[in-house]
Amino acid sequence: MGSETEVIIVGGGVAGLCCALKLEESGVPDLLLEASDAVGSRVRTDSVDGFRLDRGFQVLLTAYPEVLRVVNIEMLELGCFYPGALVACDGGLHWVADPWRHPLDALRSAASPVGTLADKLRVWHLRRRARQAHSMTSSGVQSSLRFQPSKRTDSRM
Numbered sequence: 001m002g003s004e005t006e007v008i009i010v011g012g013g014v015a016g017l018c019c020a021l022k023l024e025e026s027g028v029p030d031l032l033l034e035a036s037d038a039v040g041s042r043v044r045t046d047s048v049d050g051f052r053l054d055r056g057f058q059v060l061l062t063a064y065p066e067v068l069r070v071v072n073i074e075m076l077e078l079g080c081f082y083p084g085a086l087v088a089c090d091g092g093l094h095w096v097a098d099p100w101r102h103p104l105d106a107l108r109s110a111a112s113p114v115g116t117l118a119d120k121l122r123v124w125h126l127r128r129r130a131r132q133a134h135s136m137t138s139s140g141v142q143s144s145l146r147f148q149p150s151k152r153t154d155s156r157m
């Protein structure tokens with residue numbers, strides 16, 4: 001540790017890295033300590049046998065104020081993924097689609113072996129309520145869904 005160090009940051013995940021950036025910009029000498037073999041944590045990508053495997057963080061919410069402050073969104077040249085998933089199940093690959101954005105593909109999802117029919121109905125119901133909550137808050141009406149106490153996803157299902 002340098003004798004000039006004023007701040008020690010424990011952890012080189014996205015929070016620690018943003019903290020280091022801010023300190024650097026302010027000219028405050030800092031030291032970042034990371035326990036694993038590289039920084040990034042849940043935002044890391046591992047290369048395995050030619051595949052790039054993300055550890056987490058698939059969705060970049062560009063509305064986050066910190067993202068806008070720290071990241072040059074244009075330089076990332078972001079693309080849009082299909083809003084759904086290709087799930088390996090029962091020896092095959094099956095599409096699971098968002099019924100509101102891909103109604104036709106949602107029919108294929110309904111017939112796929114991914115989850116039970118009851119699971120699909122619960123997801124559909126949850127999606128419908130989230131959509132209603134979004135349109136109500138966009139129009140200034142407070143949503144009952146949004147202001148209920150936080151619960152785990154499985155307890156909602």
Ligand SMILES: Cc1cc2nc3c(=O)[nH]c(=O)nc-3n(C[C@H](O)[C@H](O)[C@H](O)COP(=O)(O)OP(=O)(O)OC[C@H]3O[C@@H](n4cnc5c(N)ncnc54)[C@H](O)[C@@H]3O)c2cc1C
Pocket residue numbers: 010011012013014015016033034035036039040041042043055056057058059060061
């Ligand atoms: C599967 C998954 C998917 C996700 N998807 C999204 C998404 O799509 N969009 C989104 O916005 N967010 C997503 N998140 C959440 C997001 O990844 C986290 O909120 C964010 O990465 C947290 O960053 P952090 O720096 O606070 O903590 P972490 O990423 O947990 O970083 C902590 C770091 O500290 C290090 N550390 C811990 N203890 C010590 C110690 N004693 N000494 C030194 N180093 C230490 C760890 O090794 C690690 O590198 C996802 C998370 C997961 C797990």
